[in-house]
Amino acid sequence: MRAASFGIPFQPVPGLTGSDVPATSGFARIKDPYSDQWLYAVPAIRPDWAVVHVPAADARGNARVLGTPFWDRVITRAARRVIVVAEEIVPSAELARQPELTAIPELFVEAVVHLPGGARPTSCYPLYGVDEAAVWRYLELSRTPDGLACYLAETAALDHAASGGPA
Numbered sequence: 001m002r003a004a005s006f007g008i009p010f011q012p013v014p015g016l017t018g019s020d021v022p023a024t025s026g027f028a029r030i031k032d033p034y035s036d037q038w039l040y041a042v043p044a045i046r047p048d049w050a051v052v053h054v055p056a057a058d059a060r061g062n063a064r065v066l067g068t069p070f071w072d073r074v075i076t077r078a079a080r081r082v083i084v085v086a087e088e089i090v091p092s093a094e095l096a097r098q099p100e101l102t103a104i105p106e107l108f109v110e111a112v113v114h115l116p117g118g119a120r121p122t123s124c125y126p127l128y129g130v131d132e133a134a135v136w137r138y139l140e141l142s143r144t145p146d147g148l149a150c151y152l153a154e155t156a157a158l159d160h161a162a163s164g165g166p167a
Helices: 002-006 021-025 070-078 092-096 132-141 145-162
Strands: 010-013 028-031 038-043 049-057 081-089 102-104 111-114
Touching (some): 070 102, 132 145
């Protein structure tokens, strides 16, 4: 995805010489034009969509990422279209006060969804951490279509109860 985020067709990868990884993964062997060393290249991955969850975004799609924004930046620049899911929708002026924290600018964003708790059972730093028991429950149930349906029904019931509705 790094190659796609840079707008290039492949990414050179050093250090795989002598490994079986290139042969089993279809990597191309290329010669570095500057050092004459042999490297491998992996093709760019350009997903149709990226969905990223952030602590805060404005209605136009400018999004604040706290913690480490590295992969969110790469993914949003590699994908053809981006959906930002936000814990909180804030005024644009609030994001403008600390522009260095706005890791995803609106020009990359197709849609903004306000969904507090939307990253659960994973984390949204610094608002909540990983719910490890829920991740294991998902992994257990998602092995079959019926199990996944059960997990989704359980999650929907919990979300409905948390929002004040009947369980």
